[in-house]
Amino acid sequence: MPFTEILALCMIGAFFIFLLAGIPVAVCLGVTGLVFGYVGFGPMLFSLLPARIFGVITNYTLLALPLFIFMGIMLEKSRIAEDLLEVIGLAMGGLRGGMALAIILVGVLMGAASGVVGATVVTVGLIALGPIINRGYDAGVACGVICASGTLGQIIPPSLVLILLADIMGESVGTLFAAALFPGLLLAGLFVAYVLLLGVIRPDAVPAIPAEERALYTGRDLAVKLVKVVLPPIALIVLVLGSIIGGVAAPTEAASMGALGSIVLALLAGRLSYPVLRDAVRGAFITSAMVFLILIFAQPFGLAFRGLGGERLVQDAFAVVPGGLNGQIFFLMLLLFVLGFFLEWIEISYIALPLFLPIFMQSGVDMAWIAILVAVNLQTSFLTPPFGWALFFLKGVAPPSVRTGDIYRGVIPFIGLQLVGLALVFSFPGLATWLPGAIGW
Amino acid sequence: MIPVIEKIANGASGIVRHIGRIAAWSGLALVLLVAFNVLSRYLFSYGTVALQEAEWHLMAVGALFGMSYGLNQGAEVRVDILYARMPARLQALINLISALLMCAVALIITWLCIAYVQSSYSINEGSPDPGGLGHRYVLKAAMPVAFAVLAIQAVAMTGESLLALLRPRPGTSSS
Amino acid sequence: QTTFNWKMTNAYGPGSPFYVEGPGSPTDFCKKVTAMSDGRINIQHFAAGELIPALEGFDAVRSGAVEMNAANAYFWAGKLPAAQYFTTVPFGLNFQGMNAWLYHAGGMELWDELYAPLGLKALPMGNTGVQMTGWFRKPIESVADFKDLKMRIPGLAGKVYAALGVDVKLLPGGEIFPALERGVIDAAEFVGPYQDRRLGLQNAAKYYYTTGWHEPSNVTELLINQAKWDSLPADLQAIVQTAAMACNLESHTWCEANNAAALKDLVENSGVIANVLPDEVVAELKTVTDKVLAEGAAADPATKKVHDAFMAFKAEHQSWAAISEKPYHNLPG
Numbered sequence A: 001m002p003f004t005e006i007l008a009l010c011m012i013g014a015f016f017i018f019l020l021a022g023i024p025v026a027v028c029l030g031v032t033g034l035v036f037g038y039v040g041f042g043p044m045l046f047s048l049l050p051a052r053i054f055g056v057i058t059n060y061t062l063l064a065l066p067l068f069i070f071m072g073i074m075l076e077k078s079r080i081a082e083d084l085l086e087v088i089g090l091a092m093g094g095l096r097g098g099m100a101l102a103i104i105l106v107g108v109l110m111g112a113a114s115g116v117v118g119a120t121v122v123t124v125g126l127i128a129l130g131p132i133i134n135r136g137y138d139a140g141v142a143c144g145v146i147c148a149s150g151t152l153g154q155i156i157p158p159s160l161v162l163i164l165l166a167d168i169m170g171e172s173v174g175t176l177f178a179a180a181l182f183p184g185l186l187l188a189g190l191f192v193a194y195v196l197l198l199g200v201i202r203p204d205a206v207p208a209i210p211a212e213e214r215a216l217y218t219g220r221d222l223a224v225k226l227v228k229v230v231l232p233p234i235a236l237i238v239l240v241l242g243s244i245i246g247g248v249a250a251p252t253e254a255a256s257m258g259a260l261g262s263i264v265l266a267l268l269a270g271r272l273s274y275p276v277l278r279d280a281v282r283g284a285f286i287t288s289a290m291v292f293l294i295l296i297f298a299q300p301f302g303l304a305f306r307g308l309g310g311e312r313l314v315q316d317a318f319a320v321v322p323g324g325l326n327g328q329i330f331f332l333m334l335l336l337f338v339l340g341f342f343l344e345w346i347e348i349s350y351i352a353l354p355l356f357l358p359i360f361m362q363s364g365v366d367m368a369w370i371a372i373l374v375a376v377n378l379q380t381s382f383l384t385p386p387f388g389w390a391l392f393f394l395k396g397v398a399p400p401s402v403r404t405g406d407i408y409r410g411v412i413p414f415i416g417l418q419l420v421g422l423a424l425v426f427s428f429p430g431l432a433t434w435l436p437g438a439i440g441w
Numbered sequence B: 001m002i003p004v005i006e007k008i009a010n011g012a013s014g015i016v017r018h019i020g021r022i023a024a025w026s027g028l029a030l031v032l033l034v035a036f037n038v039l040s041r042y043l044f045s046y047g048t049v050a051l052q053e054a055e056w057h058l059m060a061v062g063a064l065f066g067m068s069y070g071l072n073q074g075a076e077v078r079v080d081i082l083y084a085r086m087p088a089r090l091q092a093l094i095n096l097i098s099a100l101l102m103c104a105v106a107l108i109i110t111w112l113c114i115a116y117v118q119s120s121y122s123i124n125e126g127s128p129d130p131g132g133l134g135h136r137y138v139l140k141a142a143m144p145v146a147f148a149v150l151a152i153q154a155v156a157m158t159g160e161s162l163l164a165l166l167r168p169r170p171g172t173s174s175s
Numbered sequence C: 001q002t003t004f005n006w007k008m009t010n011a012y013g014p015g016s017p018f019y020v021e022g023p024g025s026p027t028d029f030c031k032k033v034t035a036m037s038d039g040r041i042n043i044q045h046f047a048a049g050e051l052i053p054a055l056e057g058f059d060a061v062r063s064g065a066v067e068m069n070a071a072n073a074y075f076w077a078g079k080l081p082a083a084q085y086f087t088t089v090p091f092g093l094n095f096q097g098m099n100a101w102l103y104h105a106g107g108m109e110l111w112d113e114l115y116a117p118l119g120l121k122a123l124p125m126g127n128t129g130v131q132m133t134g135w136f137r138k139p140i141e142s143v144a145d146f147k148d149l150k151m152r153i154p155g156l157a158g159k160v161y162a163a164l165g166v167d168v169k170l171l172p173g174g175e176i177f178p179a180l181e182r183g184v185i186d187a188a189e190f191v192g193p194y195q196d197r198r199l200g201l202q203n204a205a206k207y208y209y210t211t212g213w214h215e216p217s218n219v220t221e222l223l224i225n226q227a228k229w230d231s232l233p234a235d236l237q238a239i240v241q242t243a244a245m246a247c248n249l250e251s252h253t254w255c256e257a258n259n260a261a262a263l264k265d266l267v268e269n270s271g272v273i274a275n276v277l278p279d280e281v282v283a284e285l286k287t288v289t290d291k292v293l294a295e296g297a298a299a300d301p302a303t304k305k306v307h308d309a310f311m312a313f314k315a316e317h318q319s320w321a322a323i324s325e326k327p328y329h330n331l332p333g
């Protein structure tokens, strides 16, 4: 094994050690990347670092991130979101897990409006995590539901992952959007089933709102409250989605409709004062910054991994895979899953996929199906500890009482559900291939 | 010794806070600008290349200056499985090391960015699209400035963690 | 004997046919060079985003951090406005004319002169040939149909359309489909039938206009760091030059071979209506193009020099084409 590949392995090892020692994620990424990259090939390659950073901060598709975060914070600061989940919980009556189901629904809707994972996780986390923990939900379950629902946006079209995969795999963006719809809904369905099951086997983890409290409201009261409290935030999501479907805004721009709408809502509710606006502006700035800080500091790490020939580690491993198309698909899935522990998904796509493409293309297998398997797998990688992006982003907005351990514990069942979803798409390719064929995309 | 460190840490933190509070409004400007571009195009078929480019210019400035302000306001993310169980002084030591490393990385990137800006400035780089925003090196120059501000924030954090280490333990002195 | 291990970045993403993969593509160029030099020069290829973002290759080669970059020179319009003439010019030269200018009529010399002060050197390494006007949700029957039309169209052509009342929208490649499909934009320009079909644009708009007045051909640029180039022995320089020239031919013929089948498939199986822009519209586009190009030349001395040389050769080439190619195309098939 060449020296540089050994260095690449050492870099990954050092990163994990730093991470576990409690050093902030950004510092771990930046320091290991710069040090091991420098040892491996000297200072020259790092003159490319500014170009990579400039690429991140000017990446048009990331625009949705600050916009959605602004919407979420505005809803939070103007207290519009405060009652939302409680009222949904009330409306769900004695059904245990009602608020968790509401979160999954919001995840699906926001996923249909955006393709940026950080935006959805952070927004739902801001709105929902505090309230449902206050309602007695197990912190782990709460975090798991939010992270998993937040990452649904990556498979439910439109999605950044699908756009990139379309480019790499030579499929049309439209085909992949159509192919991803049922697998995305399937995953959401699995999450719903799991929450309902939890309601039966661990009722205290997902409590319904107590009967006494529900008794305070008549059906009529509740209906009025529902309209007053639930309608505005739902209207925002409809505004975002509607502006995409109605041809008003491109997917990335659509987030601005939600953000502007949140200001208008606060104004209509009579809650838009200068302090509220100022706090929302600062809060949104800090939360966006947290995401960008990690994305920016991931650049030295990604550059060093590339420069050290980390992709050759993957090639070497691939050379020893036993034959058969299914064997290769299985290896690809395993590889993506493992790389997902320590690399960002864009990096994974660029490293792993080009290796496999020629093989799959020659075998004549439906590339849209492969792309969806990859997308579901990448989505899982957002959740895998310790380096799932969704986990970091949720941690960034979680109340201090929520520990990283709660988040890790909470996402494990959802990773299992993702794998079930992956197995289903693998066993029944029609889940992905039927819709594009049926609508002629 | 302690008062000097305190003064430096507070001064550095204050600089970052002031810059951040101003830069934060770029987020609201971004919301209004993108919404304006969407609505004016839909309603009046009005749009300019410059205003569209201004969208990601605003995002870039926000992302760059947000880094230091975010850390200033405690928005760093870490894996706290072991960290949360550590004694306070060990936590302070880890914070000290992290802050020093952050400072080093920020300074290295600042230095790397200077050549990048010079390369752009030397050819008076503008937008490749006609009607786009000119003087691209001004946007690029925000990079070294923002990383220098990040280094200042790291100095503040170094000072704060040093103070936590140098000060008598709260358990022994305050009761 | 010294072995040269070089890096090449690319402005296009992994897997893109023509721009990254396939006969005459940049990855093919790297393979050819290795084979021809018996491994004395090995070029490791990085698609956009693998090492650096798509449009950062110019600075990367200039700094010497990578030795080569594959792109189109008009991406550098913000850095060197004159560079656009080495990719394509609206109503400019087709594949034959462009190569005649570059190889035999002073084009390469002007390109070298433009890049030399920055320590750069360029070679043509590919050509798409004539492109398509683009995809429209509604038919274009007169210039009036451009009024308030929302179109994704980058570069000089965007400026020409804007002068005719088009609302120019900038969008990354991946968002063209959803935006066109939902009517956020009414029209979009991308490349040609083979590449456009990959994006699925036929599912978003049905009117597919030709011809590519805005890009009558499109040169792939191989950008090389001059100091690194000077360090190559003469035989390896010759190998790089010859491989680039081979790719220039092979990539173009590959496009010619594939676009025909792709367009046929689009028309027969996706209900696409392929049409030529009305003469009146083309005439108006030409008038505005002349004005826009003249403005650009007046604003920058380097651009003026290249513009004048380009236009002088174009007049000469067209006088020959008018009695050779043109009548031939009009012969009964």
Ligand code: NA
Pocket: A110, A111, A112, A113, A114, A115, A116, A152, A153, A154, A155, A156, A157, A158, A159, A160
């Ligand atoms: Na989505």
Ligand code: NA
Pocket: A339, A340, A341, A342, A343, A380, A381, A382, A383, A384, A385, A387, A388, A389
């Ligand atoms: Na992961």
